[in-house]
Amino acid sequence: AVGNTVNYNGSLAQAVKCPGSGQYYHLTLSGSPTKSLTCNINVDGNLSILAASRLDVTAANNYSITLAGNWVNTSTNPDPFLQQSGLVIIDGAGAQGLTATLGETFFNLTVNKGDTLTLNDNVTVSGTAGGTLTMTSGIIKTGTDTLILGTSCANYGTLNRTSGYV
Secondary structure (H helix, E strand, O other): OOOOEEEEEOOOOEOOOOOOOOOEEEEEEEOOOOOOOOOEEEEEEOOOOOOOOEEEOOOOOOOEEEEEOOOOOOOOOOOHHHHHHEEEEEEOOOOEEEEEEOOEEEEEEEEEEEEEEEEOOEEEEEEOOOOEEEEEEEEEEEEOEEEEEOOOOOOEEEEOOOOOOO
16 A cells, blocks of 8 residues: 555565565565565565665566665675566656665666666676666666676676666
8 A cells, every 4th residue: 555664574584475466665674584575576665675684586586676766775684685687677757766785786677767766876787697777768877876787798788778868
């Protein structure tokens, strides 16, 4: 429901349940250790990875995350987002922020919005070979932070751009 927050805060591994439509408003992951997706999810508000938690898109399925709010990752876990070969879609109508205290790595990232995505920390797309940054529309504002596409000649990334700019 609009405005609600679901918090997975157990101290053991947890499966992030799939609501009827795969839709959450605010989704918070706290406690520890790994919280694993069981379906593609759509978060209409903020996605927060906190405490020592870790979010896994699940390697066997590489579930996607569609996010209309802010990405907030302040987890102290050394690898707080296991992106596997998954896709994160940033599609909010208004301005969005991406905060990741330790930096953030996405395998596939799509920006499809009419406003700005502000990076508040460094972001890498395609930490392993084959990932893609897709810019359908919108602006990625880096400020003093860095947007990296691929990490070397062996771990290259791809840029698909229809509209928008960095």
